[in-house]
Amino acid sequence: MNKTKLLPLAAVLLFSQAVFGQAQPTRTTESVYDYKAAFNPVFYNNSGSVYRSASGKPGHQYWQNAANYDIKVSLNDQTHEVKGTVKISYTNNSPDKMDFIWLQLEQNLFNQKSIGQAVVPLTNSRYGDSSSEFDGGYTISQVKDQSGKEVKYKIYDTRMRIELPKTLEANGGKIEFSMDFSYIVPEYGADRTGILPTSEGNIYAIAQWYPKMAVYDDVHGWNNLPYTGPGEFYLEYGDFNVEITAPANHIVVLGGELLNPEEVWTKEQLDRFNKAKNSDKTVIIRSQDEVPNPNSRPKKSTLTWKYRLNNARDVAWASSKSFIIDAAKINLPSGKKSLALSAYPKESNGGNAWERSTEYTKASIEHYSNKWMEYPYPIAVNVASNVGGMEYPGIVFCGSRAKAGSLWGVTDHEFGHIWFPMIVGSNERLYAWMDEGFNTFINDLSTEAFNNGEYNRTRGSRNAMTRMIMNPSLEPIMTTPQGMKERNIGMLAYYKPGYAMRILRDEVLGAERFDAAFRKYVEYWAYKHPTPEDFFRVMENETGENLNWFWRSWILNNWSLDQAITDVNYVELDPTKGAIITISNLQKMPMPVVVEATTVSGKKIRHKLPVEVWERNSSWKFVLNTTEKLTNVRIDPDQVYPDSNPENNVWNSN
Template identity: 70%
Template sequence: MIRNISKNIILGLAVASLSLPLAQAQVKSEYSYLEAFGPGFYTSDGSVYRSVSGKPGPQYWQNAASYTIKASLDDKSDRIKGSLTVTYTNNSPEDLDFVWFQLDQNLFNSKSRGQAIVPLSDSRYGSASSTFEGGYTLQNVKINNTQTTDYVITDTRMRINLPKALAAKGGQVTFAMDFEFAVPEYGADRTGILPTKNGKIYAIAQWYPRVCVFDDIIGWNVQPYTGPGEFYLEFGDFNVEITAPANHIVALGGELLNPSEVWTSTQLARYNEAKNSDKTVMIRNLAELTDKNSRPNKNTLTWKYKLINAHDVAWTSSAAFIVDGAKINLPSGKTSLALSLYPEESNGSNGWERSTEYTKASIEHYSKKWYEYPYPVAVNVASNVGGMEYPALSFCGYKAKGGDLWGVTDHEFGHNWFPMIVGSNERLHAWMDEGFNTFINEISTAHFNKGEYNMRYGNKNFLTQAIFNPSLEPVASSPQNMRERHIGYLAYYKPAYALRLLREEIIGPERFDVAFRKYIEYWAYKHPTPNDFFRTIENETGENLNWFWRGMFQNNWQMDQAISEVRYVELDPAKGALVTVQNLGKLPMPIEIEATTESGKKITTKLPVEVWERNKTWTFKLNSTEKLTKVQLDPRNVYPDFNPENNSWKTK
């Protein structure tokens, strides 16, 4: 088509370029607005189980599993023996012919899949040269009190076939079995044994056979446990009894039912004092570690615990524990108890003596900001596990001090919201717990003790080159499907960065926080998927964020905006300037430009991301009235521009 171009020619002559001509300055763009903003992001419609609004649907269901467990610790052989009874409820709309269990301790058997794929180089999840032989010995498997041999163990899973199909919509079955295993010294950084001068510290997790999740997404979730992926479990109640040597102190993430039987009278008085004190109270101090009278004069003691509406329990046992505690104040007026257990080696020099202070502050903040903490205790344990979370109990590195101890404590207790309350599938979607948690940790750290440890990481964008590196997998990949060295970037830092960007720059903190709280409220004690989160945020804020989810989560797209031209209107600085920005990368983002005039005045212009809905290049008028000395893209350094070298223009 031939059209009248005289007006365009005249306009081109009337404005003078102050930089390279546009045709010369342009670089090939990878951006496709059809790909970024195209429809069809959601590949399935809503259902009666999961609403298109992001809420659980009117017929949402999930199954339940409640456990009664009795176990004993042999600290001479480092073995645990136990028996469990599981009451399993099938709330699904279909009958079940079999039930799957997770046997995570089988990871530590030399023939496991997880051991076969441990690299020769250092790995968080184990050593290829390990000679430890772990795994379960299971006996006396019963269904409704009748012994059965109709089960198959495959690596870290066990399928128990039912003699009669378990009825849909409320059918119940009871399983029972005895189990025994050797505790690994270093169990994939999630369980282990720490030698100290006053005795071993046992960190006991993933320690009993657990029912797998059967859901409306993929049915039975039987992804093998190989180390990287964490957990996906059903909610229920726990009644647990742990028998250990009497000189040990045993703590589990739950309510201690028999404190008068396991504490000395002096320690019991201090324990009760801690429940009502905003300041840390010593329950067992350093001097008492070597005093045999600081523990009851018996061979063994049984500690009895209860935890309601949770999906797991973990515990610790040691003769080497200093113990202190304080009251946690919750918004409803209820209270919880912060407890810290740590060895002499962890005490002092801004170390674990502040653990209870950190635990209390962390939980009080999250309870007020997002959703009230539901558990009766919050137990922080110093161990050789660098940092691992379970409901109401965390294992943190015993050498941590200062900001490092605050950081790991705050992070692990933040996990009580993701995934302990909001029970997402960690084994497939690590970013939905690690990333969300890292995001709320940043806000918590800014508030703690007037910012004592705030901004330890410096510039907000200091990780851009790492977390948007083209060699990375997408955030949406499962942790088993990522290079191990990429997991920190993709499960933690990049999704946390994305949520901060969404909150602070794209939606705004007020609207985002309301939506995020709604997501927690909707999915508390339930099983959300990524789409449930995406839909909730979009519906609550009234924003179409498909472009954001595509680029930041489903793909590893890079952002690269560039100033290609700055020119005065009709050669007259008093009439303003025309600024041209190119979108070179595949990831669209809003535009923010700061122009500096000859007199030093700053002019800021912000444009929404929608300028890229049908454009690769965008020109806008800057309402300036004098000559410009500099024009800068992203002056606050808040966007993940992968190539900041082309973000500025300076006068010649």
């Protein structure tokens, strides 16, 4: 999630000029390229193990722990309070015994004494609550084990440590515990949860709402970094049973199977709901005209909505009496069906806006299901809210004012997150690029495919963002979101890694080879916890390429690219025998080289050199087969490489 990703390219370029000014790598005719550093064979920090194979696959003794949740809560739309009980069933599949466990209490970010509030800058920031007077966070009580005995615990900011009454055994040991909790929903909760006022009632987007298990893994042990806003989440997989009691005039949506539809829909709405399950066209379940009609909801004071979601890493929901509801079926490659459903207020309806949300949701999920891996959930819910864009299993929150291309973009982006990180469960708190960057990359392909390119607005050169991507003031992509300047997160988590994957696909490996390897990465790590090295190893082993120069240039370091034409001569001074072209690599990043020459007759000749020309050279000569004089020689004629100094890419005859 990050609203920066939704900016159109023109706005991004203006943002670049405003934030980064004219800062560029120092231009020089002398090369600073060091092929020994770029192609250093010592790259990986870890050897393969029984847990993580050197091939990038999970090892034959790979393990991860599991957490199942039974949650019962109520929503008070007068006090904005969520209150209830969570029971957690935790399985320790690790080879380590445990005397304590850690939980995440993410709502504690909104306590005025939290670490997150202390580090939110005074300037415009999305991480926090819009009101400095709001003092949120959990009230926790009745923490008990499965026998009903109270257990000892301590809360440290957004983390909770529970002392276990007896040691939790390794290799399958199980424990159950429960607690009561409550909190007041922030109006604007770090752009991930909040309350949107509308003319027909508030829309509650409820996320980061229950105490949840921290991840214990073979890489770091307990992953218990505090939640401060920029870094997102790293969660165990399990099954969720959720009961939400809300005012009866509300509709509650959640990204799982609704277990009691007959109790919460009117008969007419249930008929429409069932019709939508078999319709490729959007079916209105509750229309705009029906929203203010009391008869459009069952005549009770409250209703309890019962949901189940299996094999997921999180759960979220939304509730409002203002919801227009529509839906359509999603066709999956296996022949199974899912349901695309949209919930939005009348303010979002009409004018090429949210009335197309279900169409967008259906198209996005069908594309990714066919391209990468089948969508796993029974429903996909898109909710209009005051959250600019945020993803959870089976449900996303998108800005209520979005329309046309911006609504397609945010919908497609948030549902793309079902694959990264909902299916491929990387550690977002540490490696935002494996979440946002991969998703930005697949969004690019999805937008090209949607409705014959309806919103595919790529104009000009692919490398138009070079000024930002190659800016020397940026941190490396392999920086935690907490360690990035907030203004840089959009570039480093989204645009730059997304661009890098597109370059790797289109210019280095080729689409067929890249796509096959990327699908294998998804397959190997579906519902598991990969690290960056696991991804690197999969891509190298599947494609048969040594790519450490690429990861080192793009991900581990903030290196820049500057390829140059330094000389053009003819073989034996005779144009009929060919041209000798000299190129140089002036900055630290090596990349393949594409050269296009134009002859005096107007003929164009292309020549592509592999990255290996830079494996032991900073300058390279090659012969271009031609029988005519050349008028022009150009590096990167298609303008796809992010060359920081394009002025030296061109040679013209005098």
